[in-house]
Structures are given as C-alpha cells and as structure tokens.
Amino acid sequence: MDRSVQLVRVMTGCQFALGDIALEIAPLRTHGGNMALGEGEELGVADSLRLFAEEIGLSFHTVRTYRWVAARWPKDQRQESRLVRGAPDPGVGAGRVRADPAPADQ
DSSP states (O other), X not given: OHHHHHHHHHHHHHHHHHHHHHHXXXXXXXXXXXXXTTOSOSSOHHHHHHHHHHXXXXXXXHHHHHHHHHHHSXXXXXXXXXXXXXXXXXXXXXXXXXXXXXXXXX
C-alpha cells in the first residue's frame, strides 16, 4: 500500500507540474479577457497547448485539464496524497476544485 500511495503522490505532482508549465505557456485570462486583433502571440492558446501536448506525448484535452486544475488550485492548498478529480466543488466558491480520495469500494 505504501508504494501505491507514493505513486499517487508522484502522479499528482507530475499533473500539477505539467499544468503549471501549461499556464506559463498560456495563462488563463479573466472572463471576457479577449485580446484585440493584432495583439498577442503568433499562436493562439489552443494551438500553443496542442503543440506542447504533442511534444510531451499527451492529448490536448489532458494538458488543457491539467492547466485548468493548476490554475484553480493554489500551490499552497495542493495535497499530494489525493488524486485530483478536477471537478468543481459545489461547496466551495467558484473556481476552486477539491481532491477526493478514491471511494472506499475501489
């Protein structure tokens, strides 16, 4: 069991690290944060994330999810011992996510 817990910690840490890198590549903008034509980088957010995903061998959707979760979970509130489900927590203010341990029956 100790090895399994350690593997979950490593996996969760990797997911957050990749999400943080994806945020550096394409930071989340506030609601309505569109840029005027001619502003910004050569590649759009989706194109940048797609290129990053291809380079590291993950799907675009996986990288996009890691980025979203990393943006909404402050580094000081991350818990390495729990898997990140990525679903918004209805009991917490908008923009936060929770980490739930795997259900007891699994």
